[in-house]
Amino acid sequence: MRAVQITEFGGPEVLHVTELPDPVAGPGHLLVDVARAGINYADTHQAENSYLSESTLPMVPGGEVVGATRDGRRVVALVGTGGYAERAVAPETLAWDVPDAVDDVTALGMIVQGASAWVLLRRNVHLAPGESVVVHAAAGGVGTLAVQLAKAWGAGRVIATASSEEKRALALELGADVAVDANEPNMKDALIEANGGRRVDTVLEMTGGTVTDESMKALAPFGRLAFYGMASRKEPSPVRPAALMSHSTTISGMWLAHVFQLPGDVMRTALTELFDLAAGGRLRVVGGGEYGLGEVRRAHEDLRARRTSGKLVLDPSR
Known part of the structure; x- marks a missing residue:
């Protein structure tokens, strides 16, 4: 599969598009064919190893994806790392079904x-x-x-x-x-x-x-x-x-x-309310731009330079 990989820490220049083996979903995990991956400030910190949790190399960045599972579910999921790729593995407990009335960019905009x-x-x-x-x-x-x-x-x-x-x-x-x-x-x-x-x-x-x-x-x-x-x-x-x-x-x-350490499923409560508001037209995610894998460096440059507004996404198909 095509993916973005980091083999040394630094700025946007360390992001490289390469070919990697498909990931394998073990027990309690889902293999997701990625339709879009979210691009976040946290990804820029991961790339330079300045995030709250330490990064390890080599690494495929990207903490959130939306796409289809092998059994046909359309889900949005938190993957930690591995999202900047054509396929990613997500824990079942961190994947949520996306209502038909909610598009990919909106789903990604809601999860983080x-x-x-x-x-x-x-x-x-x-x-x-x-x-x-x-x-x-x-x-x-x-x-x-x-x-x-x-x-x-x-x-x-x-x-x-x-x-x-x-x-x-x-x-x-x-x-x-x-x-x-x-x-x-x-x-x-x-x-x-x-x-x-x-x-x-x-x-x-x-x-x-x-x-x-x-x-x-x-x-x-x-x-x-x-x-x-x-x-x-x-x-x-x-x-x-x-x-x-x-x-x-x-x-x-x-x-x-x-949030995942709190009693009760706070994340599901939040997403249910957010998806309902979005489906009813009372809450909208502002699309901030879509980048192909080959444009990932520019995406990080734009984000770090504060040239963007709204939600940025990565399309792994191009």
Whole structure:
């Protein structure tokens, strides 16, 4: 089969298209003929071995696929690695049937980005009706869905940040009440101004560096910030517990892998709600571009340079 393989760690230049033997599905696993694979920020971290879990070589990157099993089921699945290929193996417990009304790009957009937005809003910041929510990187995969979910669940004011006029227009189209330039030099004041002069209740943050620092300073008493990525590759300033107490604020982290350690099938609950909203036309995944295997380096370059919006997918048939 054709696949993308990494034999040394680094940037997009380490991604090579090659021929590999077909994977074999053992007990409790499914062999999936991949129709599309998702492309995520996590893949860029895997390639340079800077992800939360250590990568090993050689490796076929790609943690999510949608396609058909040998018995004809159409599934979307989390595979960990191996997704950038014509065929992949998925644990049966991490594969979910896709409704006919949900297309491939939407299915892929829900399994990581959609589920992340769901968990961030439901479990991390516990968004309450009427509260304000800041969605950083609002034109990205998680951001576009978080904006829509926040509005659907009764947020009082959704404040989006994005790095270009086009991306800010997209966030407004999806339901954000106001859009702020992500390059704003004084993010704290910009967020408070966007919220009508009031400090904000909740923040979803995946940029890192000063954006995280300024967002923390913009929180209202009992405000909550959920940190789920560091796209800038820059660490925020250390957070002192005493500072949290003095402002009655909360900061939490979220890695989707930990959802599977919770009691009950939280992932199935999230996907069922997300698929129902999508099928009913109340939630849409913004397609951010489709790349062939031979274009995988460009896909990672575009993602790292923040030239993309919405959900990126890889087509292994070309």
